[in-house]
Amino acid sequence: MIWCFRKKTAPAADTRSRPQPASGASRRERSDGAEARAQLIRAALKLFSDKGFAKTSTREIATAAGANIAAISYYFGDKAGLYRAVFTEPLGVVGDRDITAYNQPGQSLRDSLRVFLCSFLEPMKQGELVQLSARLHFREMLEPTGLWAQEVDEGIKPAHAAMVAMLSRHLGLAEPDDGVHRLAFCIGGLVVQLFVCRDVVELVRPQLFDKPERVDEWGEQMIDYAEAMVLVEKQRRLQSGTAATGVAAGRAAATPGQKATP
Incomplete structure (x- = not known):
C-alpha cells in the first residue's frame, strides 16, 4: 500500500554513462x-x-x-x-516507511501504536492526490485486480508481521498465536474503516475531516482504543493462563488476595 511500512533498501548505484545535455527542443x-x-x-x-x-x-x-x-x-x-x-507510482508525496519503526527496543505500547496508526492516518491530512491514492489502494483491496497479490506480499504481510511481533513483545509472548493475529487485524481495521467509509463519514459528520487538527484528534482517540484492545487481550490471557510463560505467569501476576487462574 502507499502508506504501508516496508523495509527500506538502498537504491542500486547507476553505472550507466551520463547522457549528453539535450538540446532546447528536445x-x-x-x-x-x-x-x-x-x-x-x-x-x-x-x-x-x-x-x-x-x-x-x-x-x-x-x-x-x-x-x-x-x-x-x-x-x-x-x-x-x-x-x-x-x-x-508514489506521486512524489509518500515514501516507503521502515517496518521496524513501531517495534523498537524499550518502546512503550502507546508509542508503538502511535507510530503505526498516525502514520497510516497521515494521508488524510495531505493533498487530494494522496487521498485518492489511498482510496485506490483500499478499493484494490475490496475489488482486487492482478496487483493485489503483489501488494499483499510486498506491503501488507511485512507490516502485519511487524505489528504481530510488537504485540507479542508487549503481551509477553515468545511466539505469536492466532489470538495475536486477530488482535493485529482488529487494530489495523480501525484505520482501514476510515479510508473505506470516508465518504459516509463526511456525509454524516463532515467536521471530523475538515482540517488536519481533526485528524490528529481522531488519531489520539484511536490510539486510546487500540491500547485498550491490547490491555483487554493481556487481561484475558492472564485470566486464562495463556501468557507466554504459561500458567505460572498468571499465578505470579495475581494480586494479593486474588485467586490465580488454576
Whole structure:
C-alpha cells in the first residue's frame, strides 16, 4: 500500500554513462511528454479511485486528461498498464516507511501504536492526490485486480508481521498465536474503516475531516482504543493462563488476595 511500512533498501548505484545535455527542443519535447503522462495519471487516479478499474473506460480517462485516447497506448501500453502506473507510482508525496519503526527496543505500547496508526492516518491530512491514492489502494483491496497479490506480499504481510511481533513483545509472548493475529487485524481495521467509509463519514459528520487538527484528534482517540484492545487481550490471557510463560505467569501476576487462574 502507499502508506504501508516496508523495509527500506538502498537504491542500486547507476553505472550507466551520463547522457549528453539535450538540446532546447528536445528538453521541451521531453517536458511536454512528462506533463502529458502526468495528466493521464492524475485523471486516471481520480476515475479509478471513484469507479474502479472495470467501470472506468480509457475514453473517460483521455477526456478528463484533455488527451487523445492514443496517448494511453503510447505512454502505458494499455489500460492495465496505466492502472499499474497509477497504483505503483508514489506521486512524489509518500515514501516507503521502515517496518521496524513501531517495534523498537524499550518502546512503550502507546508509542508503538502511535507510530503505526498516525502514520497510516497521515494521508488524510495531505493533498487530494494522496487521498485518492489511498482510496485506490483500499478499493484494490475490496475489488482486487492482478496487483493485489503483489501488494499483499510486498506491503501488507511485512507490516502485519511487524505489528504481530510488537504485540507479542508487549503481551509477553515468545511466539505469536492466532489470538495475536486477530488482535493485529482488529487494530489495523480501525484505520482501514476510515479510508473505506470516508465518504459516509463526511456525509454524516463532515467536521471530523475538515482540517488536519481533526485528524490528529481522531488519531489520539484511536490510539486510546487500540491500547485498550491490547490491555483487554493481556487481561484475558492472564485470566486464562495463556501468557507466554504459561500458567505460572498468571499465578505470579495475581494480586494479593486474588485467586490465580488454576
